[in-house]
Amino acid sequence: MNCVKTLELISEFHAGALDETDRVVVHTHLLECVTCAEVFNDVEVIVRVAKVTYLETSIHFPDEHELWRRMNLTKA
Amino acid sequence: MSVAEIENMPPTDFELAQKSAAGDMDAFEELYRRHFRRVYALCLRMMGNPTEAEDLTQEVFTNLYKKIGSFRGDSAFTTWLHRMTVNQVLMHFRKRSTRSERTTEEGETPVQIVLGTENPNRMPIIDRIALEKAIAELPPGYRTVFVLHDVEGHEHEEIASILGIAAGTSKSQLHKARLKLRNLLKEQAALN
Ligand SMILES: [Zn+2]
Numbered sequence: 001m002n003c004v005k006t007l008e009l010i011s012e013f014h015a016g017a018l019d020e021t022d023r024v025v026v027h028t029h030l031l032e033c034v035t036c037a038e039v040f041n042d043v044e045v046i047v048r049v050a051k052v053t054y055l056e057t058s059i060h061f062p063d064e065h066e067l068w069r070r071m072n073l074t075k076a
Numbered sequence: 077m078s079v080a081e082i083e084n085m086p087p088t089d090f091e092l093a094q095k096s097a098a099g100d101m102d103a104f105e106e107l108y109r110r111h112f113r114r115v116y117a118l119c120l121r122m123m124g125n126p127t128e129a130e131d132l133t134q135e136v137f138t139n140l141y142k143k144i145g146s147f148r149g150d151s152a153f154t155t156w157l158h159r160m161t162v163n164q165v166l167m168h169f170r171k172r173s174t175r176s177e178r179t180t181e182e183g184e185t186p187v188q189i190v191l192g193t194e195n196p197n198r199m200p201i202i203d204r205i206a207l208e209k210a211i212a213e214l215p216p217g218y219r220t221v222f223v224l225h226d227v228e229g230h231e232h233e234e235i236a237s238i239l240g241i242a243a244g245t246s247k248s249q250l251h252k253a254r255l256k257l258r259n260l261l262k263e264q265a266a267l268n
Binding site for chain 2: 007008010011012039042043045046047049050051052053054056058059060061062064067068070071072073074
């Protein structure tokens with residue numbers, strides 16, 4: 001399997017959504033090809049960090065009372 | 077549960093929505109208070125900019141007020157409002173893209189893989205802040221799917237139904253978004 005095909009399947013491989021044949025082929029290619037292995041590792045990191053971006057605890061919320069006051073509500 | 081207990085239970089979102097539709101402003105304010113943080117968080121994740129997120133949050137609730145009568149309670153209120161928020165953000169992107177040529181709707185620019193060997197440095201250690209910055213630079217189509225799937229944790233089937241696309245499209249958009257993010261993160265690191 002070539003790099004192009006592997007790179008196409010990396011997200012599906014990461015999600016564990018490939019059928020057994022494709023899974024083995026991608027896995028084998030990743031063991032042999034440094035370039036594709038790097039991309040796979042980076043995707044893994046991105047997915048992991050994405051889980052902690054914009055957590056409610058890290059968001060600075062605007063003043064909800066102020067926002068409510070500024071709202072101009074009219075029925076359609 | 078006793079009658080007294082039932083009477084003291086806080087009203088459901090559906091009850092508040094019905095009262096709001098009948099013109100009860102206190103009921104609508106209560107709905108706003110319950111859902112404000114969730115709506116703002118989603119707007120911020122999609123916009124990547126607090127000021128725009130604030131404006132959009134206001135737009136969402138203004139629109140919600142107009143359409144509150146159409147909530148029939150067949151789905152959870154949060155799901156319904158979430159969908160409305162996503163649609164509002166997408167409409168905003170569309171308006172913006174007609175104003176500026178720079179932003180493309182789906183980000184048709186093909187994603188090119190930055191191969192490790194071309195770049196002597198490995199991908200930088202990325203943190204939350206770097207990733208948030210990169211997400212904000214994704215084309216709207218990629219960004220929406222990435223935020224819904226990788227940040228908010230929705231399944232492709234749900235995303236497909238929210239956006240009115242095929243689950244396969246959601247999967248391929250997500251994959252392209254991740255590769256694009258990888259490139260953006262490398263570019264960011266090269267500039268620093
Ligand atoms: Zn390869």
